[in-house]
Amino acid sequence: MSAQSPLLEVRHLRVEFPTRRGTLLALDDVSFTISAGEVLGVVGESGAGKTMTGAAIIGLLEPPGRIAAGEICLDGKRIDNLRYEDMRRIRGKHIGAIFQDPLTTLNPLYTVGQQLAETMTTHSPITPAEARKRAIGWLDLVGIPAAAQRIDSYPHEFSGGMRQRVVIALALCAEPRLIVADEPTTALDVSIQAQIITLLKSLAREKGTAMMLVTHDMGVIAETADRVAVMYAGRIAEIGPVRNVVKQASHPYTVGLMGSIPPLDRRVERLAQIDGAMPRLSAIPKGCAYNPRCPKAFARCSQDRPELLPAGATQAACWLYAGEVAGNG
């Protein structure tokens, strides 16, 4: 969009899982960018590849999963082919990660202050006293009351919402330029969820941090993200500005997905539903992966795989938007 190059660039990413029964394609030709200060939401059903995309970016794909093709660039430099030790230095300092379950992210044997200080001293040359001072500052910033006292508490002494705040502080404390947040509010109650989302949003704005927000909760996306990528069966089905994707989706899958969200403001007799289920990775249909469930599918959909094509304000991987053949439908 602007002249400045994006902070994160993912190009034609392909992730494979070799198994005894053949190679499974977990991610197939996934490309997107995130600019500084921008929040990209990644949505989709379980198994669509959202978490896998995040894991590939932070270099924590679980073996035997591996990047088979494509590249990931942070600030113009490739990070997908780095050695483990080099990647470890980038993680934390340049890329922060927030995971779904705050209990398993924190080490139960260390106080939260020790964990924050460790992260900071690993990535920058500061004294322990300075690290402690900054740790209190971070806990204060994420909204933990009486931070100076709570810093010596262990994770189990915090409630779920407070623990997730600690995890956020931990991801932020080395001041990374990109944060990969995988379902950061899914384990929390709505009232706490709102607090955490408000916090993440204001931090991204203030510090100019880029964020990839992975979630299946469309409400969270609608109020947090600038752009949204919708994933289906390891591919991006549609990507575009949040308002256009949520309100005037182009891809039939996005339309179906948005339609199946129960509305809060009225009662409907029957919710719109997409029949069937997402294909397993071992049985992805030929052509467009969505074609067997798609109400608008035509001949070409079961033959050729669509690329992302301009569709109104968004880009959709759907043959409906290939100008010259649309007439055949």
Next chain:
Amino acid sequence: MADTPMLELRDAARYFDVSRPALQRLMANEGKRILRAVDGISFAVPKGTTLSLVGESGCGKSTVARLAVGLYRPSGGRVMFDGRDLAEARAASEQRRRMQMIFQDPYASLNPRWRVRDIIAEPIRAFGLLPNRAAQEARVVELLTQVGLSPLDGNKFPHEFSGGQRQRISIARALSSNPEFLVCDEPTSALDVSVQAQILNLMKELQSRMGLTYLFISHNLAVVRQVSDRIGVMYLGRIAEFAPAESLFRRPRHPYTRALMEAIPDLDMTGRTRIPVGGEVPSPITPPSGCAFHPRCPLAGPRCKAEHPELKPAGDAMVACHAIEEGRDAA
């Protein structure tokens, strides 16, 4: 219809003793610690309708679900099933057959070593409903078709199915004893939205076809709006507000209900900012004095700290709030 309600709770309570062992208590000189998961609630579910309970985690909604099917005995008050005491009713298998439960996690609630047809047939065999194998198998096929699965799926094992399909199997199992009353504890919260829509549609369809009565437990207000006739909003073991579904959404009265609705993300992007509820749900072991919501409540006054509010009629709803009773709410 002046029918007996399918389920009625009268001041029902369930306490859990979470004290440390007696010797440690003695040495630390501390008393018993009692967790009041459900602390005196009353409601009735008329036949053929859906009553939903909503609230955040720890509010006691799942404990009510377990009280309703007799998995827990009440520590106080009574639970009545179709006009009889539940404990007494459950002594007879003919009564037990009439109630079934659907659980939240379809991965944990199906035995992985059993074929689907055996899972579904288990209640039929346990209650001795059908005499011979052939009749049982025919019934399993009928149930599978009813919940939108293929008759051939009966030969498979649970791991061969997705989460949504497993929840369909749970529903088929629950329906196999021809129940009239189903307790559904977060039946769709482990599922993706598109699958959730399928399951909710199926449940509504089955209700209108078979006249089922549902007690529906959920934390998702939008889901609850789609399925309920009546809604109880729970907070820390008590009911804060009880109202007909449409009335609750058109005019939420209790400050907690209002806070819950305002905390929901705005999908229409009208620019409405979410107003987060400050603070967190307090511990049910040491609940706040007076109204349990007062530390988080914008309308709290001195009386709220001292005196526990009772459910009082307000319009077509029942609300437990001093501020509303005194007209201090400026709604």
